[in-house]
Amino acid sequence: MQTQDWLNTLAPEAARLIDTPLPRLLAADPERAQRDALRCGPLFASFARQRLDGAAWDTLFRLAGARGLLGQLRRQLDGEPVNTSESRPALHTALRSALGKGTNAEAAHAEARKTLGRSIAMADALAGQGITDILNIGIGGSDLGPRLVYDALGAQRRMNVHFLSSPDGHTLQDLLPRLDPARTAVLLVSKSFGTEETLLNGEVVREWLGGRGSLVAATANVDKARAFGVDADNILPLWDWVGGRYSLWSAVGFALVAALGGDRFAELLAGAAEMDAHVASAAERDNLALRHALVAIWNRNALGYASQAVLPYDQRLRLLPNYLQQLVMESLGKSVLADGSASVACSTVPVLWGGSGTDCQHSFFQALHQGTDTVPAEFVGVARPDHGYEAMHRMLMANLLAQSEALANGVDHVDPHRQYRGSRPSTVILLDALTPRSLGALIALHEHSVFLQSAMWGINAFDQWGVELGKQTARTLAPAVANPEARVSDPVSAALIQEFHRVARG
Numbered sequence: 001m002q003t004q005d006w007l008n009t010l011a012p013e014a015a016r017l018i019d020t021p022l023p024r025l026l027a028a029d030p031e032r033a034q035r036d037a038l039r040c041g042p043l044f045a046s047f048a049r050q051r052l053d054g055a056a057w058d059t060l061f062r063l064a065g066a067r068g069l070l071g072q073l074r075r076q077l078d079g080e081p082v083n084t085s086e087s088r089p090a091l092h093t094a095l096r097s098a099l100g101k102g103t104n105a106e107a108a109h110a111e112a113r114k115t116l117g118r119s120i121a122m123a124d125a126l127a128g129q130g131i132t133d134i135l136n137i138g139i140g141g142s143d144l145g146p147r148l149v150y151d152a153l154g155a156q157r158r159m160n161v162h163f164l165s166s167p168d169g170h171t172l173q174d175l176l177p178r179l180d181p182a183r184t185a186v187l188l189v190s191k192s193f194g195t196e197e198t199l200l201n202g203e204v205v206r207e208w209l210g211g212r213g214s215l216v217a218a219t220a221n222v223d224k225a226r227a228f229g230v231d232a233d234n235i236l237p238l239w240d241w242v243g244g245r246y247s248l249w250s251a252v253g254f255a256l257v258a259a260l261g262g263d264r265f266a267e268l269l270a271g272a273a274e275m276d277a278h279v280a281s282a283a284e285r286d287n288l289a290l291r292h293a294l295v296a297i298w299n300r301n302a303l304g305y306a307s308q309a310v311l312p313y314d315q316r317l318r319l320l321p322n323y324l325q326q327l328v329m330e331s332l333g334k335s336v337l338a339d340g341s342a343s344v345a346c347s348t349v350p351v352l353w354g355g356s357g358t359d360c361q362h363s364f365f366q367a368l369h370q371g372t373d374t375v376p377a378e379f380v381g382v383a384r385p386d387h388g389y390e391a392m393h394r395m396l397m398a399n400l401l402a403q404s405e406a407l408a409n410g411v412d413h414v415d416p417h418r419q420y421r422g423s424r425p426s427t428v429i430l431l432d433a434l435t436p437r438s439l440g441a442l443i444a445l446h447e448h449s450v451f452l453q454s455a456m457w458g459i460n461a462f463d464q465w466g467v468e469l470g471k472q473t474a475r476t477l478a479p480a481v482a483n484p485e486a487r488v489s490d491p492v493s494a495a496l497i498q499e500f501h502r503v504a505r506g
């Protein structure tokens with residue numbers, strides 16, 4: 001089925017529902033609260049407040065079938081070359097699951113198990129040598145995943161982890177005086193070992209180490225890591241079949257293995273594997289990732305919503321929006337078909353943004369409730385906290401639930417300033433507790449949803465050519481930033497660089 005055909009099929013459903021108030025849909029079908037909610041292990045999700053009714057869901061499931069979405073997911077799990085522009089499989093699922101059939105997937109899983117064993121042994125050895133701190137140097141997928149998980153689960157840790165991503169000397173200036181080179185392991189994380197920010201940060205820190213401490217690398221480019229000065233024994237491999245933003249489960253997560261311990265890292269993998277198994281085997285209507293993806297498609301392509309807010313109501317998950325920004329926007333920010341033959345005939349990625357509750361209620365929620373644009377929201381809460389302040393947790397939960405309800409139901413008021421239109425859709429995800437297992441499941445759910453959305457749109461979720469031009473342009477401007485005499489062809493850049501030199505050099 002072609003894009004225009006499924007768009008045409010959705011259009012009458014959208015026309016029927018776009019002006020039907022969500023409270024009316026909810027009142028007409030109270031059972032949707034139960035029917036449109038699913039659980040997988042420690043994760044429960046309710047889609048009942050999406051602006052959809054039974055007939056629209058039926059249509060979406062029919063289109064998912066016609067586009068073969070779950071069949072395409074199977075191809076990804078089995079190691080087919082779903083990353084078409086780079087002719088590679090995308091086997092991040094093999095890092096945690098033995099679900100994939102066929103030689104590619106099985107070999108990938110075996111490699112991953114072997115490397116995990118090495119990572120655990122190396123991390124234990126570092127702990128035994130009195131290493132107290134890990135400095136994780138990496139950016140994008142080599143930073144955001146470990147950072148999210150460490151922030152979420154690092155309260156119980158055997159080592160501290162510090163993150164250095166951007167080439168901003170302020171971070172280093174603040175960090176290095178607090179670290180003892182003899183008790184710090186520096187971890188260079190770069191799939192390519194060619195990312196300029198990571199290499200520059202690495203050079204400065206290597207000098208600071210001065211031969212003390214340990215230098216460890218996680219990379220697919222072992223030769224470059226060795227040339228940089230990392231001992232072969234300290235290099236953990238990555239593979240071209242894992243995309244950077246999907247690589248948390250590999251040696252990219254070495255800082256987590258070191259800080260949380262091998263057992264808790266294995267639980268993170270097990271939580272993701274549990275979600276993999278669910279998504280690979282659940283029937284369409286019971287399939288959490290498919291539901292999640294179809295809601296995204298509905299909001300983007302049927303209702304035309306151009307942005308999506310992610311709202312964790314747990315401070316430990318405050319980095320979730322940052323993490324999902326890369327996962328979603330780098331994966332789905334595409335406008336050509338996977339085979340490059342044509343432009344996509346529909347809108348693709350929404351702008352993903354967000355912040356943690358309840359702080360966000362006092363910053364941007366005004367716009368969510370009364371702004372002219374509707375922004376679908378995803379609330380993420382945790383039922384059982386890891387503290388004993390019950391009144392605080394009750395207040396946090398009451399606010400999460402209230403916001404989803406208020407956005408949906410709105411309220412009529414004679415004063416237009418106090419009028420809430422309502423009908424603003426949201427999904428509520430509740431984790432039983434914040435554990436490695438539930439966090440693994442939550443992240444894997446989003447990975448699968450992203451792939452299913454890409455399959456609906458016919459785009460490649462696993463390349464990121466869009467980030468290359470900026471990198472190349474930075475290389476061409478670098479000489480002029482260093483030397484005011486160097487020629488710059490773009491007149492605006494030339495003027496900005498002159499202004500920079502005028503102020504910087506005094």
Ligand SMILES: O=P(O)(O)OC[C@H]1O[C@](O)(CO)[C@@H](O)[C@@H]1O
Nearest residue numbers: 140141142190191192195244467
């Ligand atoms: O791990 P590497 O190769 O240093 O790349 C870091 C990040 O850079 C990107 O290629 C984008 O610039 C991401 O996809 C990736 O996660």
